[in-house]
Amino acid sequence: MRKLIFGMNVTLDGYIAAIGDDIGWSGPPSDELFQWWLDQERASDLSLYGRKLWETMSSYWPTGDQQPDATPAEIEFARNWRDTPKVVFSSTIDEVDWNTRLVTGDAVAEITRLKAEDGGPMGIGGATLAGAAMRAGLIDEYALATYPVLVGAGTPFFTALDSWVNLNLVETRTFPGGVVLNRYETRR
Template identity: 70%
Template structure:
């Protein structure tokens, strides 16, 4: 198999497996300083981030100017700068326009993700459960990074989608953060 950029799907998840609640509420997943730093370091190491429409709208409504807001912490300033500088791709047929080192893809997401993976470069992170569901069904995800929060939200957008076939995974990292938040990282066994 030819070398390729690793594609990871990484998100905050409730203990019952949801990335957002009904109504797209994310209030349960506000990260501690320690978890926020983990996310910031991940952004710094990411070559390209792939976003679905909903998470793009959420991120782009805050991070472009978060470092200029009154009371912005040093960690928020650092994250905002890293986020703006990181190359981003938004997959949407309705979102217009995009900015902040971002380009829009309105066509075939699977073909574009395959093309990006075939390029040389640093790893790719995917954000957004709907976009990730498409990539999962096509066997494109190489790693799952799950930040599990100790809360049951009862429904919403699931982290994992229904699949036609099993996907065997190998555990490569576990970490516990304050407040009972855990990181588990799995790589896809091919």
């Protein structure tokens, strides 16, 4: 059975985007934090995206390694991003590219099916998609890179749940700029 990991940059007050889908509060990550995210991406066998995150990622990373100021880590991230199989869940887009499959049907049923397969970890991103997986009890690990900023409102990392989810802290790490990473595994 595959492990499903939900990880994102988040504000101290719990948002992955401020009002208007503004993620400018995070600025460019430190080299160390970017490397941590790269290591997570390399360890993932499959990436699951909601439409908005897919549009953000696919607008830059297919050619991110060709940017004149790309760092070695950014070059590696772009190449890894293109090579890693991806599934996009959306009923509003018609096609995807870069080693990606589009799912327009029941996201929870498809994620459940993918989790039951043999293979390495899967990463999930996008508030709506991750929220559906969270409510269905499918998330095995949460990774929050918390930035020392309050935005007051926006898109929350956590969705409303029908019942408690107990977690075990498995890693805490501080990065430059006061970013604190906490990783939790779901206690089953």
